[in-house]
Amino acid sequence: MPTYQLKINRKTYTVEAELDTPLLWILRDHLKLVGTKFGCGIGQCGACTVHINGTATRSCLLEVPFAVNVEITTIEGLSKDGDHPVQQAWKTMDVPQCGYCQAGQIMTASAFLQRNPNPTDEEIRNAMHGNICRCAAYNNIEEAVKLASKQ
Numbered sequence: 001m002p003t004y005q006l007k008i009n010r011k012t013y014t015v016e017a018e019l020d021t022p023l024l025w026i027l028r029d030h031l032k033l034v035g036t037k038f039g040c041g042i043g044q045c046g047a048c049t050v051h052i053n054g055t056a057t058r059s060c061l062l063e064v065p066f067a068v069n070v071e072i073t074t075i076e077g078l079s080k081d082g083d084h085p086v087q088q089a090w091k092t093m094d095v096p097q098c099g100y101c102q103a104g105q106i107m108t109a110s111a112f113l114q115r116n117p118n119p120t121d122e123e124i125r126n127a128m129h130g131n132i133c134r135c136a137a138y139n140n141i142e143e144a145v146k147l148a149s150k151q
């Protein structure tokens with residue numbers, strides 16, 4: 001089986017995996033970075049979102065050969081103690097309900113605000129549109145992104 005060196009959260013990991021293994025499987029099953037969630041497995045829900053070189057990316061669709069020579073950040077590496085401005089805003093707004101979609105939401109929001117620090121409401125809605133929340137916490141998510149954009 002081929003081996004790959006992956007840079008995740010500023011550390012280098014060597015993993016052995018079949019060519020078509022999705023990065024999500026590597027994160028969760030090989031490395032036990034289980035903050036990144038499996039939702040649909042087909043790129044439709046956003047639960048598995050991580051940053052690849054700072055861009056929000058669905059790790060269920062990214063096969064491991066395409067995850068080398070890039071900087072991968074998961075929710076575990078976004079900040080030291082959950083103190084990223086987006087995470088702080090999430091706590092202030094008390095966003096999570098069941099919590100399952102939240103890591104993906106936060107990773108999408110943080111990459112978006114990095115790119116667009118002063119978004120309009122419509123831009124926030126468009127950016128977060130692809131992240132599904134079965135608990136329908138959409139209003140609080142939008143308010144939290146707005147709050148984070150002011151910090």
Ligand code: FES
Pocket residue numbers: 037038039040041042043044045046047048049058059060061
């Ligand atoms: Fe990747 Fe749903 S698990 S988009």
Ligand code: FES
Pocket residue numbers: 095096097098099100101102132133134135136137
């Ligand atoms: Fe439950 Fe979003 S908080 S799915």
